[in-house]
Amino acid sequence: MVLSHFEALALFSFFVSVVFAVLSKRTLREQLIYGAKVFIAFVGIAVLLGWIMLPFA
């Protein structure tokens, strides 16, 4: 399986956010909200850091 950097990041973030949400929250609604937040945080921070490092590439 060959993935681009972003696809690998998104897949990684998806699995980790699912596990974090299931372990941290109790109800389904809380799990969905928390999982979405963790996923967005993973992807958003990675893209932001990549954008900051762009001038040094």
Next chain:
Amino acid sequence: MDEMDRSEAFIHASSFFAAGLARVISLQVGWLKGTRAVCREPAKPVQTQPMARKTTTQEEKPAKEAANPAQARPSSGSLFGLCLAAWLIPGLGHFMLGRKGRAVVLFLAIVGMFVCGLAMQGIFFSTGSPSYLHTLGYFAELSTGIPMPAATFFGYGGGKIFFVCSDYGTAFLISAGMLNVLTILDAYDIALGRKP
């Protein structure tokens, strides 16, 4: 470019190792706080009826456990069995505790992540390597439980280091193991009644 990928994969793996470590530390701190809080509480007298006859088992139990027998601490053997089951098959600990929905989601997420790591030709580390980081990586991958020896049994050759996504695959394999460690700790907490 290959060095960049390697360092990126290493950062991913070490960040999740640090997250797992932080979880363990927070659990221990929470346990210590709970212990202190219990110590600060004044001892409550056990209210017994004057004519009621105490049995030997009631006298041996601490007052807190006797007041609420449902929250009695499980035996060390059952806790060990629970953690062993949770390690061998991701989610089995939650399944044994009656959290079947959670167990299925955890199993699918952790095993799915491990399978993606295999599909990306992630490397299986060994203990024979001179690098201690490789040894740590071996234990991290082994934390996934049965899936690692099962992959070897079904013919997975330990990954191809020159494959384009091999470093990502390795990060997936290690992270799956670390997530399973978090799952084991969560099952342990639930069994002890620290978590609803």
